[in-house]
Amino acid sequence: MAHAPAPENVALLARFTAALAARGIVTEAQIAEQIERTDRADPRIGAAMVARAWTDADYHALMLRDGSQAAEAMGVSMAGAPPLGVLADAPGLHHLVVCTLCSCYPRAVLGYPPHWYKSAAYRARAIRDPRGVLAEWGTSLPEATQIRVVDSTADYRWMVLPMRPAGTEGWDADRLAGLVTRDVLVGTRLPLA
Amino acid sequence: MTNFAPGARIRVRADYPETRGPCHIRTPHYLRGREGVVERPLGAFRNPEDLAFARPAATIPLYHVRFDQPSLWNEGEAGDTVLVELYEHWLEPAG
Amino acid sequence: MPDDAPLPAPATHDIGGAPRFRCTPVEPDDAAPPDDFGKRVDALRQLLAQRGLMTVDELRRGVEAIPEAEYHALGYYERWLRSISGLMLEKGVVTAEDLRG
Numbered sequence: 001m002a003h004a005p006a007p008e009n010v011a012l013l014a015r016f017t018a019a020l021a022a023r024g025i026v027t028e029a030q031i032a033e034q035i036e037r038t039d040r041a042d043p044r045i046g047a048a049m050v051a052r053a054w055t056d057a058d059y060h061a062l063m064l065r066d067g068s069q070a071a072e073a074m075g076v077s078m079a080g081a082p083p084l085g086v087l088a089d090a091p092g093l094h095h096l097v098v099c100t101l102c103s104c105y106p107r108a109v110l111g112y113p114p115h116w117y118k119s120a121a122y123r124a125r126a127i128r129d130p131r132g133v134l135a136e137w138g139t140s141l142p143e144a145t146q147i148r149v150v151d152s153t154a155d156y157r158w159m160v161l162p163m164r165p166a167g168t169e170g171w172d173a174d175r176l177a178g179l180v181t182r183d184v185l186v187g188t189r190l191p192l193a
Numbered sequence: 194m195t196n197f198a199p200g201a202r203i204r205v206r207a208d209y210p211e212t213r214g215p216c217h218i219r220t221p222h223y224l225r226g227r228e229g230v231v232e233r234p235l236g237a238f239r240n241p242e243d244l245a246f247a248r249p250a251a252t253i254p255l256y257h258v259r260f261d262q263p264s265l266w267n268e269g270e271a272g273d274t275v276l277v278e279l280y281e282h283w284l285e286p287a288g
Numbered sequence: 289m290p291d292d293a294p295l296p297a298p299a300t301h302d303i304g305g306a307p308r309f310r311c312t313p314v315e316p317d318d319a320a321p322p323d324d325f326g327k328r329v330d331a332l333r334q335l336l337a338q339r340g341l342m343t344v345d346e347l348r349r350g351v352e353a354i355p356e357a358e359y360h361a362l363g364y365y366e367r368w369l370r371s372i373s374g375l376m377l378e379k380g381v382v383t384a385e386d387l388r389g
Contacts, residue, residue, distance in 0.1 A: 003363055004323070004325075004363075005323075005325045005326075005363055005365070005366050006362075006366065008389070009325075009362075009366045009369055009370075010325060011389055012369060012373060012387060012389075013325060013328060013329060013369055015386060015387055015388075015389070016332075016369070016372075016373045016376070016382065016386070016387060017328070017332065018386075019382040019383075019386035019387070020332070020336075020376070020381075020382065023381070023382070025335075025336075025339065025341070025381065026332065026335045026336075030335060031328060031331045031332065031335065034331035034334055034335055035327045035328070035330075035331045038327070038330060038331065038334070039321075039327075080338075083236075085235075098304075100221050100223075100302070100303060100304030100305075101219065101221060101301055101302055101304070101348075102301065102348055102351065103364070111321075112321055112322055112330075115315070115320065115364075116314050116315050116316055118364045119312075119314060119315070120303055120306075120309050120312065120360065121309050121312035121313060121314045121315075122314045123303050123304065123309075124303045124304065124305060124306040124308075124309035124310070124312075125309060125310065125312070125314065126314075127223070127275060127304040127305055128265075128266050128268075128269075128304070128305040128310075129268075129269070129310075130262075130273065131269075131270060131273075133314055136313060136314055136316060137316045146270075146272040146273055146274065147262070147270070147273045147274075148259075148273070148274045148275070148276055149262065149273070149274070149275045149276070150275075150276045150277075151221060151275060151276070151277045151278075151304060152278070153219045153220070153221060153277055153278050153279070154219050154235075154238065154241070154255055154278035154279070154280070155235070155236075155238040155255060155278065156235060156278060183316070188316065209295070209296040211296065211298075211299045211302075212296045215349075215353070217345060217348060217349040217352065218299075218302075221302055221304045222295075222298035222299070222302045222304070223298075223304045223305045225295075241345040241348075244343050244345035244346070245343075245345040245346055245348060245349035246346075246349065247343070247346060265305075266305060
């Protein structure tokens with residue numbers, strides 16, 4: 001779990017920031033603005049993409065062809081962001097995303113990664129014992145479902161496009177998006193109607 | 194101009210640059226020497242092994258490569274798989 | 289190499305499958321956003337990258353250079369701070385004097 005930074009690191013941050021400011025490299029206002037911009041990215045963006053894909057076949061196809069364009073189509077600026085890849089679950093196939101080497105995460109459409117995604121336990125275990133990890137979330141997959149663990153090692157960032165749950169016939173995209181949480185977009189949970 | 198097509202069988206080089214000095218490697222240790230199947234090319238990107246040291250970096254092909262999950266760990270459920278982005282210079286053809 | 293030779297150990301950060309975390313539970317509900325410290329470090333990282341002063345690959349290299357005992361003791365954004373302040377020192381953007389308490 002997250003722990004408070006050590007006092008010496010809080011002090012180091014203050015000195016480092018002051019040195020950068022003194023050299024005209026960053027200002028307090030720029031830091032505040034960058035934080036505000038970063039705070040705007042949120043799993044609701046990814047959820048809206050999934051809900052639209054469930055209700056719009058053309059968008060579904062775009063999402064699989066080019067996740068970055070699909071994000072742009074929802075009003076997200078992907079300029080300078082790593083390319084977004086979309087992993088489509090299918091009957092008998094479930095995706096789970098991890099970054100074993102650091103913590104690569106599709107921040108443009110999911111926001112800050114949660115603590116557990118960055119934890120040594122998740123990074124070490126998801127790739128080796130994905131079923132054990134899913135059990136800790138209380139997630140049980142349908143019979144005869146194969147798991148595909150996606151280790152996010154390089155230039156892409158990956159999000160899961162889960163299957164639309166049964167019992168949602170006639171729902172509009174807004175209502176569907178409410179089923180799609182951050183954990184669903186990483187693959188540790190399934191959307192449940 | 195990629196050298197591996199979807200479906201190609203590859204082996205990840207059993208190389209351990211971390212034993213030879215400072216480096217930055219995006220090929221996880223658990224895959225070194227393992228055999229997998231190219232799922233698809235993912236385009237080309239600048240070599241992170243050079244970018245990490247601010248050296249001039251060549252643009253090299255990147256692939257999504259699929260591995261049988263239980264055989265990586267000698268445990269797990271048959272049919273489960275692992276899918277990983279790997280740069281071309283870590284791949285060699287396998288039988 | 290012969291089958292019976294032990295493989296070289298993974299680097300500190302390269303922990304996919306690492307047995308030492310085998311029995312460490314993942315805490316699924318720990319979902320709080322970063323604290324102010326984390327957000328500021330994150331913002332600095334982005335601003336320095338935008339100014340062409342570092343790449344994400346250099347950030348990672350700096351994190352990976354942290355000795356093992358510290359790597360697991362430091363928080364996530366503490367590791368980032370260690371990396372980016374070290375990189376700016378390496379590049380002469382800031383001085384050792386600047387960073388010394």
